[in-house]
Amino acid sequence: MLRIDDHAGGIRSIGLDRAAKRNAIGVELTLAMEAALLAARADPAVRALVFHGIGGNFCAGMDMKDFFDSSTRPPDQLARARSATEHWRRLLRELPQAIVTAVQGYCFGAALPILAASDAVIAGRDARIGLPEINFGFVPGAQIVKAAVHAMAPRGIAYAALTGRPLAPERAQAWGLVTEVVDGDPLERALALAGSLAAARRD
Numbered sequence: 238m239l240r241i242d243d244h245a246g247g248i249r250s251i252g253l254d255r256a257a258k259r260n261a262i263g264v265e266l267t268l269a270m271e272a273a274l275l276a277a278r279a280d281p282a283v284r285a286l287v288f289h290g291i292g293g294n295f296c297a298g299m300d301m302k303d304f305f306d307s308s309t310r311p312p313d314q315l316a317r318a319r320s321a322t323e324h325w326r327r328l329l330r331e332l333p334q335a336i337v338t339a340v341q342g343y344c345f346g347a348a349l350p351i352l353a354a355s356d357a358v359i360a361g362r363d364a365r366i367g368l369p370e371i372n373f374g375f376v377p378g379a380q381i382v383k384a385a386v387h388a389m390a391p392r393g394i395a396y397a398a399l400t401g402r403p404l405a406p407e408r409a410q411a412w413g414l415v416t417e418v419v420d421g422d423p424l425e426r427a428l429a430l431a432g433s434l435a436a437a438r439r440d
């Protein structure tokens with residue numbers, strides 16, 4: 238569910254690896270994310286984290302069926318996953334390492350707290366970022382919107398949440414959610430920037 242690689246200079250990349258579901262965040266991915274962030278927090282050799290998606294998309298949001306369908310999972314497992322969701326989001330905000338996120342393709346809903354917690358977000362030209370929940374008859378989760386508000390202009394949040402339309406990376410950059418828009422794969426640039434941030438740290 239996660240592809241974790243260590244690179245020179247204390248850089249650790251964490252790839253969301255559920256390509257068949259466009260890296261939607263399900264139960265196993267949630268538990269893996271919690272464990273990965275706890276491990277990073279405890280490892281002084283890790284100086285920066287880079288998040289990215291495997292298979293052409295960053296993250297299509299939360300896998301609602303996987304999280305809430307009690308016919309396929311026991312209730313205690315679902316409750317544990319929901320608790321882990323809040324925990325890893327808090328961990329992400331509190332980590333001492335620099336955080337850079339590379340975005341390609343879909344980046345929806347529950348993916349936005351990762352962007353909001355990042356020190357920099359590098360988006361490819363094909364990135365589409367948004368809060369599509371209104372298209373399915375409900376509003377975005379309060380915690381998701383709260384996280385995005387810290388990184389994005391209020392009118393941008395309102396537009397994304399009320400229309401459900403995905404933002405092109407240039408518009409997301411204008412509204413503060415994206416740092417740079419690049420041609421090609423943004424992961425290369427994200428790793429390079431993370432290296433610079435890690436090298437600049439003084440422990």
